[in-house]
Amino acid sequence: MQILALFLFAVFIAFLAYNLKKKKIVEPVAFTNGYRAVLADNVVYYNQLPDADKVKFENRMQQFLSQVKITGVGTAVTLEDRVFVAASAIIPIFAFSNWQYNNLHEVLLYPESFNQEFNTGNEQAKPVLGMVGNGALQQVMILSQPSLREGFTNKTHKENTGIHEFVHLIDKTDGDVDGMPENLLDKQYLMPWLDLMNKSIKEILAGESDINPYGATNKAEFLAVVAEYFFERPDLLQAKHPELYLLLEQVFKQDPAKAMAK
Numbered sequence: 001m002q003i004l005a006l007f008l009f010a011v012f013i014a015f016l017a018y019n020l021k022k023k024k025i026v027e028p029v030a031f032t033n034g035y036r037a038v039l040a041d042n043v044v045y046y047n048q049l050p051d052a053d054k055v056k057f058e059n060r061m062q063q064f065l066s067q068v069k070i071t072g073v074g075t076a077v078t079l080e081d082r083v084f085v086a087a088s089a090i091i092p093i094f095a096f097s098n099w100q101y102n103n104l105h106e107v108l109l110y111p112e113s114f115n116q117e118f119n120t121g122n123e124q125a126k127p128v129l130g131m132v133g134n135g136a137l138q139q140v141m142i143l144s145q146p147s148l149r150e151g152f153t154n155k156t157h158k159e160n161t162g163i164h165e166f167v168h169l170i171d172k173t174d175g176d177v178d179g180m181p182e183n184l185l186d187k188q189y190l191m192p193w194l195d196l197m198n199k200s201i202k203e204i205l206a207g208e209s210d211i212n213p214y215g216a217t218n219k220a221e222f223l224a225v226v227a228e229y230f231f232e233r234p235d236l237l238q239a240k241h242p243e244l245y246l247l248l249e250q251v252f253k254q255d256p257a258k259a260m261a262k
């Protein structure tokens with residue numbers, strides 16, 4: 001807890017210092033061929049969309065980028081980074097055409113995972129790849145830049161830090177980051193989802209699951225971790241965890257395994 005407090009304080013100071021130096025202005029952005037090329041080269045999800053949906057996806061990304069500032073802290077933000085952040089934001093809510101991230105103003109990119117940046121001497125500390133701010137950092141998301149990039153450039157793994165953090169933000173819109181996305185999931189599925197989360201977390205803890213063990217931390221992490229799996233390797237999730245796949249389909253109103261099989 002102390003580490004977290006120190007960390008938040010350090011980030012807060014860095015954030016204040018940055019904002020004093022430079023006033024926040026979010027420029028409207030045009031969607032260029034450069035963005036499109038990065039999507040086509042790296043974002044499997046985008047490539048499997050029908051052409052009409054590709055245009056919709058680009059428009060949603062463009063809208064997102066005109067509302068949310070992306071800032072490098074001790075690192076330069078590239079075109080790729082902007083595309084990856086926006087794609088991470090749109091993928092989980094693509095089926096919700098009116099969705100807006102009203103609870104986000106800025107994404108901060110760090111050159112490393114945070115325990116290297118904010119080492120407090122506790123060797124047990126696990127690297128933090130991303131987080132959604134609280135308190136003074138309300139409306140801010142922090143991401144490890146290498147981890148954000150790895151999520152899209154590595155095509156075979158089940159991890160995607162950007163998607164993970166945006167799913168926390170989505171989870172947060174109903175008031176609690178608790179793994180229960182009440183704004184997305186119809187009431188009738190909430191209890192089955194809770195039961196399935198408990199069962200799946202038990203399997204992870206017993207070493208009987210291929211789901212990233214970080215998902216057993218708590219229900220909020222479980223939702224974020226399985227959402228990464230759902231969007232990164234939907235075919236594999238559907239084969240190994242059909243029940244989980246079906247409920248995630250109800251959460252996100254998407255069937256990425258079917259889209260990928262086309």
Ligand SMILES: [Zn+2]
Binds near residue numbers: 224
């Ligand atoms: Zn998390």
